[in-house]
Amino acid sequence: AQTVTQSQPEMSVQEAETVTLSCTYDTSESNYYLFWYKQPPSRQMILVIRQEAYKQQNATENRFSVNFQKAAKSFSLKISDSQLGDTAMYFCALCPVIQGAQKLVFGQGTRLTINP
Amino acid sequence: DADVTQTPRNRITKTGKRIMLECSQTKGHDRMYWYRQDPGLGLRLIYYSFDVKDINKGEISDGYSVSRQAQAKFSLSLESAIPNQTALYFCATSDRGQGNNEQYFGPGTRLTVT
Numbered sequence: 001a002q003t004v005t006q007s008q009p010e011m012s013v014q015e016a017e018t019v020t021l022s023c024t025y026d027t028s029e030s031n032y033y034l035f036w037y038k039q040p041p042s043r044q045m046i047l048v049i050r051q052e053a054y055k056q057q058n059a060t061e062n063r064f065s066v067n068f069q070k071a072a073k074s075f076s077l078k079i080s081d082s083q084l085g086d087t088a089m090y091f092c093a094l095c096p097v098i099q100g101a102q103k104l105v106f107g108q109g110t111r112l113t114i115n116p
Numbered sequence: 117d118a119d120v121t122q123t124p125r126n127r128i129t130k131t132g133k134r135i136m137l138e139c140s141q142t143k144g145h146d147r148m149y150w151y152r153q154d155p156g157l158g159l160r161l162i163y164y165s166f167d168v169k170d171i172n173k174g175e176i177s178d179g180y181s182v183s184r185q186a187q188a189k190f191s192l193s194l195e196s197a198i199p200n201q202t203a204l205y206f207c208a209t210s211d212r213g214q215g216n217n218e219q220y221f222g223p224g225t226r227l228t229v230t
Contacts, residue, residue: 091159
């Protein structure tokens with residue numbers, strides 16, 4: 001079975017601060033992808049960043065970066081220089097690479113508020 | 117125009133009614149998915165389809181059925197709606213040929229069953 005756990009239901013920081021969202025996962029598959037999705041009040045699910053398990057280098061996308069610890073099965077998201085527009089629900093998701101399958105398993109989500 | 121569309125965007129219905137949520141995509145993807153989102157639970161997979169003739173149950177398929185009318189259309193039905201099916205429903209698509217396993221989501225349908 002595949003599981004994803006986000007242990008921080010809510011977080012709040014001041015604008016321009018750096019914030020880290022935690023995610024742990026469990027899978028028996030050796031190859032998989034990990035994602036962070038953002039869901040602003042508009043409800044749209046927006047892909048923030050993607051990490052391939054076989055790549056040791058941590059993925060980065062502008063102000064967003066991840067700390068991927070494969071042995072610990074940890075996949076945290078760091079947002080630098082946070083902006084008001086970063087206020088949203090953030091979901092961590094796991095996609096094991098199993099032949100014929102491409103199913104996402106989501107964590108419970110972390111509600112992030114950026115205060116002015 | 118949006119690549120993945122869902123209709124309706126919001127719907128209120130009564131217990132026992134049959135309701136259909138529709139999803140269309142212009143991305144040309146072969147794979148389509150239905151998820152529901154509940155507070156504190158994240159998104160959970162209801163059904164998924166790898167092509168028109170290949171439909172599979174997901175984690176929480178009880179009380180739901182689906183139809184893949186064409187590669188671009190995937191509908192979710194609640195035969196007899198009940199209040200605990202009140203949730204936000206998302207359709208998503210992906211492309212088997214795209215090796216990154218990324219899924220693209222529609223805007224969601226807010227369903228309330230009274």
